[in-house]
Amino acid sequence: MRAHSRDFASHILPSSPPSPGVLCAFGDAITSLRHEVGRTHICKLADVKASDIIDTCKSLASQASEVLEKQGIIPSRQRHTFEADMRYSGQALSLPVGFSLKALEEDGLHVLERSFTALHHSLFTYSLDLHVEIINLRSRVEEVSEEIILKDLAKSDEGGIPSAEALTGRTQIYWNGTTYTEVPIWERTALRDGDHIAGPAIITEMDSNTIVMPDHRAEVDRFGNILLWPTDSAGVRAEDNQKVVTELVEAALANARLEMDALILRSALSPAMREQLDYFPMISAGSGPNDGKMVIGQFGSYIQHFLRIWKGTIEEGDVFLTNDPYDVQGGISHLNDMLVMLPVYHNGKRVAWTANQGHFTDVGGQSPGSLPINGRTIFEDGIQIPLSKLYDRGKLNEALVNVICRNSRTPDFSRADLHALVAACRIAGQRVTEMCTRFGTEAFETALNDLLDRNKIAFAQLLKTSIPARRMTFSDWMDDDGTGMGPWKVSCTMFKEPLEDGSGERLRLDASTDPQAESSVNWLTTWKMRSSAYLIKALDPSITLNDGAYDLMDVRIPLGTLLNPVRPAALSCRTHLLGRTLDLILGLIGQRQPRFMTAAGFSDSPHLFYSGWRADGTWFQLYQIGFGGVPGRPVGDGLDGHSMFPSMKTVPNEFLELYFPLRIEHYSTIPDSGGAGLHRGGNGVRIDYCFLRAGELSIHDDRWLTKPWGVNGGEPGARSSKTLVRASDGARISLPSKADFIAVREGDVLEWCTWGGGGYGAPYARPAEIVAREVREGLVTRDGALRYGVALTDALEVEAGATANLRAEMIAQMAAKGREEGAFEINRGGTLAEIFERCEEETGLLPPRLPSGRTLRGPAAGLEHIVALHARRQAEDREEFGNNYERYAGLAAESAGGAVGAGGGRRCC
Known part of the structure; x- marks a missing residue:
């Protein structure tokens, strides 16, 4: 471990440059003047001439040069460079590509495309055969300055002992509980290249001091930097070192996951992935009893099931692919979720897995978007990709990629997004191997096991302190299945039971639902993963989410029911059940735990599809997710217009109007849609889409029949609604919550209204001034204020007397009904x-x-x-x-x- 400790320290202990206090002044002295001028110049390379780019660049260069001339830099002492911000058409972010006007004049625009392709491949490990576009052009002019040559220090004597002239005195220091006397003080300017100083010691200079800690040594390099190292006698215990490594690995894994996010954001093409972030990276252990268990991620691991059923080889350079939920036991939920898994090797040993699942805009099937509401089997949902090797020892299976793209209505999206998923896994794999190199493979694997054990121990403590011993049961409904049938019941009983070995308890969840549907609303659930994730984050957000808690959970769902359907049941519209189980968990844990007692919220991820043909004969296809109201909670109001998944974002209106033939005519919160209560439920959102080309819509939503329930006297939130307004005659058509092939014409408007969250607590207990303020802000209407027992003046201020009377009536009505303040009570708006x-x-x-x-x-x-x-x-x-x-x-x-x-x-x- 000593050698390992030294290697570990070399990465985290500092080096101190000479005269750090004057570095800014030194930098200012050697920095040359520079100025750049840019211009937005959006165009596809195929639609522009090289001469146009050259003329624009020369104009920008002239403007930049003029600025430096005013600073006294003559043209002969100016150096010009040029850059173009470029991307594949449809990508979110661009890459800066440097070029020269001479190369552009000689080789034309091909030089830009070649340079962009090479840069994209070097950053993201792949390139695409798609249109490349320019976003911005820049000219940069810089002063030609003299080269700065740093002088090497004189060499130290053999043995690295500093000269006697460098020793300026001795002193006494107190360090970590120990007093050290006769501590040498060295003058930094007198030190030489190769000098070694044992700690404790002080190195002094004009503007700063550097302390060499006990059990450490300092080494001076040829530029005068001081390198600090632990000595062999540093006395770091292996277990202490491992604790530090575990903390560093945890942070590094979290950063690697963020890198995966950033890479997808930069390189994916589809709005679903690049704008709404509908993808979910994961890193899991790669060996031993925890092989395949998620260590960092969001939705738990599917890799252990993959390892049980995969019969082929697993080798370095392999990348596995599937979109079949039945193949990974519900780890992905429908065919649109394309799952990529990459084994990570270090020195020939598998040490981890990186994986990523992303929602593909289209994978075939009956309807554009591949979420056919009337699908009766998974065969109608789209193409099924069984567990396969996308890469075999580093070689791409081009035929498989072509099959996926050929079966998609949006092949460019599919190709780009698939490569983006793989690239994200590779960048995370690279970070894992860097950790193994830095800390050692054994220490890295121990860190993963420690993180999983930590989660298990924390969850065991939660079971003791936060989950009541008594059985709890709760039920809710999904409104319909899109074929006119519903509501569909989902119910769950939660209780604790002892482990067989008597070492503690585990959480038991028995889910009961209606038998599986003949339509596509079934959800092959990963209930253990989602329920453990929610319980951990709700009960103790400080606990890192991973698969460590799985050993302390037992989930039982009968085969052939909505949450455990038998193949080939259709799964494409599983979102509604997926979300409704969140309300189910809320109802379960809130019954006996007042601090977790929340109302029902935006437990769905509504989809809108708009597709058709542009005037130029190209196909367009929009997939967008709706946001709604978060429930009122013990700690405060629900958020307005939020997604079911915290990481998702709305697609900017500017993006929609740029890339699709539509116009957003209205985008706002819906006043009064949040349930009234002491803590108001979050409001839903209204978006009006005006369609500029004839096409077809598909709608996937819920809570049009049952309401998001309020709790403890809180009122339910408002339902969702969808209304189509015909441009031809102004007719208003109420649409069902789930429908395919809705024909729209140019000028038709869809009013898309999502639901609000339920309210928490008695509305009359909400401070009247807050209600009045929200009326002024447009979150609550004046009539809606009466639900809180608040009367307002014409100036929308609280009218105290009338408010007191209204609230007294509400309190009397509650008492007459025998309601107990603070009791767990659900208000669904009726039976x-x-x-x-x-x-x-x-x-x-x-x-x-x-x-x-x-x-x-x-x-x-x-x-x-x-x-x-x-x-x-x-x-x-x-x-x-x-x-x-x-x-x-x-x-x-x-x-x-x-x-x-x-x-x-x-x-x-």
């Missing part, structure tokens, strides 16, 4: 039966058909436990709906030719 009765009046849509009324079909229909489950759900719905059961189950409607169930999504308009 399911009541919501069904009011559905058409409140939404403009007919209620869906109950899934319990269907005849089971498909591969799960013959499973005994599914037959029993279906019968139990029928009994529950009959009790809920009473005499109206057959009507809402669709049985009466089918026999009478009725239209119950039209509220679900379908091909329409």
